[in-house]
Amino acid sequence: MPEYITIEFPSRHKYLNMIDIVCGEIAEDMGLKLEIANEIAISVIEACTNALEHGNKSSPEKNIRMVIKRDPDKISIEVYDWGKGFDYKEYLQHIPDPSDIQKVRGRGIFIMKEMMDDISFELVKDRGMKVTLEKNLIKS
Amino acid sequence: MPEYITIEFPSRHKYLNMIDIVCGEIAEDMGLKLEIANEIAISVIEACTNALEHGNKSSPEKNIRMVIKRDPDKISIEVYDWGKGFDYKEYLQHIPDPSDIQKVRGRGIFIMKEMMDDISFELVKDRGMKVTLEKNLIKS
Amino acid sequence: MKYRTREKGGVAIIELSGKLMGGEDSSIFRGLIYDLLEKKIKNVVVDLGGLSWINSAGMGILISGYTTMRKHQGDLKLLNVSNKIKSLLYVTKLNLIFESFDNEKEAVLSYSRN
Amino acid sequence: MKYRTREKGGVAIIELSGKLMGGEDSSIFRGLIYDLLEKKIKNVVVDLGGLSWINSAGMGILISGYTTMRKHQGDLKLLNVSNKIKSLLYVTKLNLIFESFDNEKEAVLSYSRN
Ligand SMILES: Nc1ncnc2c1ncn2[C@@H]1O[C@H](COP(=O)(O)OP(=O)(O)O)[C@@H](O)[C@H]1O
Ligand SMILES: Nc1ncnc2c1ncn2[C@@H]1O[C@H](COP(=O)(O)OP(=O)(O)O)[C@@H](O)[C@H]1O
Numbered sequence: 028m029p030e031y032i033t034i035e036f037p038s039r040h041k042y043l044n045m046i047d048i049v050c051g052e053i054a055e056d057m058g059l060k061l062e063i064a065n066e067i068a069i070s071v072i073e074a075c076t077n078a079l080e081h082g083n084k085s086s087p088e089k090n091i092r093m094v095i096k097r098d099p100d101k102i103s104i105e106v107y108d109w110g111k112g113f114d115y116k117e118y119l120q121h122i123p124d125p126s127d128i129q130k131v132r133g134r135g136i137f138i139m140k141e142m143m144d145d146i147s148f149e150l151v152k153d154r155g156m157k158v159t160l161e162k163n164l165i166k167s
Numbered sequence: 168m169p170e171y172i173t174i175e176f177p178s179r180h181k182y183l184n185m186i187d188i189v190c191g192e193i194a195e196d197m198g199l200k201l202e203i204a205n206e207i208a209i210s211v212i213e214a215c216t217n218a219l220e221h222g223n224k225s226s227p228e229k230n231i232r233m234v235i236k237r238d239p240d241k242i243s244i245e246v247y248d249w250g251k252g253f254d255y256k257e258y259l260q261h262i263p264d265p266s267d268i269q270k271v272r273g274r275g276i277f278i279m280k281e282m283m284d285d286i287s288f289e290l291v292k293d294r295g296m297k298v299t300l301e302k303n304l305i306k307s
Numbered sequence: 308m309k310y311r312t313r314e315k316g317g318v319a320i321i322e323l324s325g326k327l328m329g330g331e332d333s334s335i336f337r338g339l340i341y342d343l344l345e346k347k348i349k350n351v352v353v354d355l356g357g358l359s360w361i362n363s364a365g366m367g368i369l370i371s372g373y374t375t376m377r378k379h380q381g382d383l384k385l386l387n388v389s390n391k392i393k394s395l396l397y398v399t400k401l402n403l404i405f406e407s408f409d410n411e412k413e414a415v416l417s418y419s420r421n
Numbered sequence: 422m423k424y425r426t427r428e429k430g431g432v433a434i435i436e437l438s439g440k441l442m443g444g445e446d447s448s449i450f451r452g453l454i455y456d457l458l459e460k461k462i463k464n465v466v467v468d469l470g471g472l473s474w475i476n477s478a479g480m481g482i483l484i485s486g487y488t489t490m491r492k493h494q495g496d497l498k499l500l501n502v503s504n505k506i507k508s509l510l511y512v513t514k515l516n517l518i519f520e521s522f523d524n525e526k527e528a529v530l531s532y533s534r535n
Binding site: 180181183184187201202205206209212213216220266268269270274278281282 | 326328329330359360362363364366367368370371373374390391394395398399400401403404
């Protein structure tokens with residue numbers, strides 16, 4: 028039976044540290060290798076940063092909701108914001124080169140895609156964007 | 168405007184560590200003195216332990232819900248379980264002596280009462296027990 | 308909870324690490340205490356320095372170890388008590404029950420002084 | 422983000438601590454970079470050892486510092502890159518852009534080698 032951990036927090040950058048620590052704690056409890064744990068935490072932070080900045084436009088009264096689902100052989104994380112979403116189908120087909128140093132931003136989705144096994148987007152009616160990150164697990 | 172942080176997690180002792188860390192992180196962000204931060208974290212852990220053991224009878228499929236409310240001059244924490252509650256009015260009038268070493272358990276509520284400025288209980292219909300802890304803040 | 312037990316001058320030193328919080332930790336610790344009694348060791352020092360974490364149920368585990376040892380004319384003393392655990396001891400006045408030390412040598416020597 | 426700036430053999434060492442993650446950190450760091458350029462310092466070592474935390478927006482801050490310094494015939498190199506930051510650099514191939522060191526002396530000396 029999967030276990031769920033849910034966290035909701037205001038759209039403020041300072042809470043990302045807490046999210047990072049929670050990811051690390053859960054990964055440790057699941058016995059994941061540090062490298063895998065880092066990839067998960069980094070990706071979750073990127074998803075939360077996007078929810079915060081692009082989805083919720085940094086309005087602290089808008090919450091970000093994160094649901095971690097622990098399965099024996101998989102961890103998946105959903106991140107919800109209250110925004111209007113974006114054309115992710117188009118974006119996913121033309122992800123910019125992350126090593127292009129003319130660009131200061133625009134590496135988040137690339138990083139999530141590289142570090143996780145699956146990433147999917149959905150615009151949830153009367154809600155906002157939902158990003159789902161999945162990683163299949165190799166125990167340490 | 169107060170800020171709310173909500174965490175829901177399965178009734179397993181191992182998650183208490185995460186709760187402890189989250190409390191510490193939020194206390195640090197609020198600039199609380201370490202002593203105050205410790206008192207809050209200790210009390211929250213006691214409330215969660217009770218929700219887990221007495222309220223949810225350690226059934227992992229039953230969640231514990233914790234809501235942290237940050238005000239500029241106060242922090243309050245609500246802890247919800249799915250249990251039937253207990254006769255807290257009676258209990259609060261006869262809190263056992265915590266230094267009685269014949270008793271192995273029974274110090275949680277005493278500790279919360281000592282370390283927080285206010286503790287209140289409520290049996291929420293169709294839900295379970297709700298314990299509210301409050302602490303007025305002195306900045307470090 | 309994880310543990311490691313050593314002996315020094317007839318005194319058992321139990322080093323605890325991880326989390327101490329009721330549940331199965333309680334029976335594991337009771338097992339440790341009775342193992343010592345079988346070996347006729349009644350003087351115990353519990354090193355809490357490696358604990359990341361304790362709650363009042365965990366304190367109860369130490370209390371039951373203490374009362375068991377006292378019943379057998381022994382004692383259970385604490386070593387390396389963090390500030391967080393100290394505040395738990397103070398608020399419950401259990402600091403008046405448990406002798407505690409910051410130094411292993413002193414903790415062990417305290418048993419030869421009486 | 423917190424920072425401290427020092428100079429060593431004409432090289433500026435910027436020690437970062439806390440979190441580096443876009444938002445206002447971006448303008449603060451840009452300010453640091455332009456302060457150095459005004460003092461005609463173009464060679465920079467950024468010590469990441471004290472950072473508890475970075476995201477891709479934080480990486481962007483370092484990139485913009487790097488491109489600014491390069492435009493002025495200087496460079497921006499990294500010191501004490503944690504494993505977590507290393508994996509961010511590798512996956513984005515920015516490790517090919519940033520020179521990085523584990524030792525301050527070497528980082529500073531690397532500027533006198535060319
Ligand atoms: N949750 C979201 N809501 C709306 N737009 C988003 C969201 N996540 C990503 N985007 C869009 O996708 C773009 C690329 O995101 P990303 O790769 O993370 O880089 P960055 O956030 O640095 O721009 C963003 O600039 C934004 O336009
Ligand atoms: N959330 C709860 N639901 C049901 N009963 C509770 C709850 N919290 C406390 N209690 C009751 O109050 C008693 C005292 O709690 P406490 O002082 O924390 O000590 P302990 O949990 O060690 O017994 C418990 O033994 C239990 O019977």
